[in-house]
Amino acid sequence: MGRSQETFSKKEKEKARQKKRKDKEQKKEDRKANPSRGTDLDTMMAYVDENGNLTSTPPDPSRKKAIDLDDIVIGVSRQEDMAEVAPREGIVSSYTESKGYGFIRDLKSQQTVFFHKNGLIDPVSLQDKVSFQIEATPKGPSAIEVRKLA
Known part of the structure; x- marks a missing residue:
């Protein structure tokens, strides 16, 4: 079987x-x-x-709490609103005149900020003390309105 x-x-x-x-x-x-x-x-x-x-x-x-509708903020404030208005001071840490760009070391924050020759008001050279304003760009902060201080 x-x-x-x-x-x-x-x-x-x-x-x-x-x-x-x-x-x-x-x-x-x-x-x-x-x-x-x-x-x-x-x-x-x-x-x-x-x-x-x-x-x-x-x-x-x-x-129940009463809420004023005007106090409600929807969204994020614009980048222009957050930018500093007061000019900053710094020292030109590097500058290549032939390429047309350089970097400024901020005296307060010790932050290094890029600048281009199109943002210059006065001609600058290495180790010059300058005043500038910061502009937000897609690649990061950039110095504009760069003036040489006396």
Whole structure:
């Protein structure tokens, strides 16, 4: 006689399928017996408290704060608004006249700022003390209106 074609793993898989089918039938009967649809709106409502957390209780009207709509700012302030208006002072740390650009070391912040010969008002040379303003460019800050100080 031949061996049975049913192996242990086949039996286990069939048991798992039967159990899954039974569970599915049980869930179907539970849904029919206890319908979750038709619940009232109050049980489904969620509120936000003063800290921004979701809660099931409505907010207390006595804790309500009045907010002026003009005080609400949406977006980020423009780059021109954030730029410094006062001229800065610095020393020309490097300048290549043939290429037409150089760098200024700011005296206050010790920051190195790029400048181009188109931003010069007075001709400058290495180690000159200058005053300048900073302009935001796509490649970073750049010095403009560079004037040689006496």
